[in-house]
Amino acid sequence: MALSSDDYLNELLGRYQANFDITKDFSLGDRIYPAYAWFFSFGEKYVLKKEAQLWAIRAYEHVLFIKTDSVSKELLQEIRQTIEDHVEPELVRRGEKYPEKDHMCTYMTFVIISDRTPDKELQREIKRFKYDKGYLFNFRGHSEGKLALACLDSETVVTNYSGKELKELLTDIFKTQRGTKEEKVS
Numbered sequence: 001m002a003l004s005s006d007d008y009l010n011e012l013l014g015r016y017q018a019n020f021d022i023t024k025d026f027s028l029g030d031r032i033y034p035a036y037a038w039f040f041s042f043g044e045k046y047v048l049k050k051e052a053q054l055w056a057i058r059a060y061e062h063v064l065f066i067k068t069d070s071v072s073k074e075l076l077q078e079i080r081q082t083i084e085d086h087v088e089p090e091l092v093r094r095g096e097k098y099p100e101k102d103h104m105c106t107y108m109t110f111v112i113i114s115d116r117t118p119d120k121e122l123q124r125e126i127k128r129f130k131y132d133k134g135y136l137f138n139f140r141g142h143s144e145g146k147l148a149l150a151c152l153d154s155e156t157v158v159t160n161y162s163g164k165e166l167k168e169l170l171t172d173i174f175k176t177q178r179g180t181k182e183e184k185v186s
Contacts (some may be wrong), residue, residue, distance in 0.1 A: 002152045003177050005067040005113045009034060011173050012065070012111070020063065028064070029086045031078075037063040057104040058141075062091045063111060070116040071149060076125055079110050083131050083145055098140045109146040109163065111170070117151040129160040150174075 013022055016037045026036030039061040064087070068075065092106045093099050099106065108131070118126075131145030146163035148170055150156075155174040157167050 002115075002155075003174065005115060005152060007177070008113050008150060008152060008173060009065060009067060011177065012113075012170070013037070015169065015173075016063070020061075026064070028090075029082055031082070033064045034067050035065040037061075037065075039063075058100065058102050059104050060092070060106040061109060062087060062106065063109040066110060066112045068112060068114050071112060071114050071118040071122055071126075073122065073125065075112070076122075076129065076147075079147065080129075080131065080145075083108055088133060088143055092143045098135045099143075101140075103135070103141040105141050106143040107146055107162075108143060109148070109166070111166070112147075112149045113152065114149060115152050117154040117156060118149070123149075123158050126158050127160055130162070132162075 013035055016022060020037035020039045023036045023038075024034065026033045028036070041059045043057045043059075064082075066075075066079075087108045089095065092108070126147055126149055129145065129147045132142060134142040144162050146160065146166065148157065148159040148163045148166040150170045150173070151158070155171075155178075157170040159167050159170075
């Protein structure tokens with residue numbers, strides 16, 4: 001029996017909660033997402049005392065989770081539109097012309113949990129999905145879109161190039177859940 005989308009999402013959020021702030025039933029634009037995870041990192045280097053700062057960087061990640069029966073071209077278009085209309089202007093730039101000083105990078109990640117595996121053409125579209133925007137010739141950093149799909153029926157994971165490091169985490173949830181079921185049967 002395939003893993004349910006609720007079980008998969010709960011296991012995934014359990015892994016994210018160590019480093020991310022998580023909000024359930026998050027509203028953005030016209031949609032309510034089952035969960036949203038947010039991460040912030042600040043690094044700086046200074047000489048002798050903090051007033052003599054050499055550099056500082058701020059890095060962010062915003063993760064929106066989607067549960068669906070199946071993935072469609074319309075869903076991928078909706079994700080791109082959400083990045084352009086809401087995530088990038090509202091979460092990355094916070095309504096300003098550019099992100100704040102010392103902004104280095106913001107990852108805008110969408111994790112889709114689908115009951116059914118899409119056809120090969122749609123999987124290719126996911127792999128080709130790309131969003132990258134620089135600010136002030138990248139002096140104020142850039143934002144980048146990551147896309148990952150976990151297919152519950154086939155226990156496969158498809159990501160775009162930017163999201164390739166998510167594949168191991170998303171695949172491991174299937175392995176862990178399979179191991180847990182096998183232990184209960186024994």
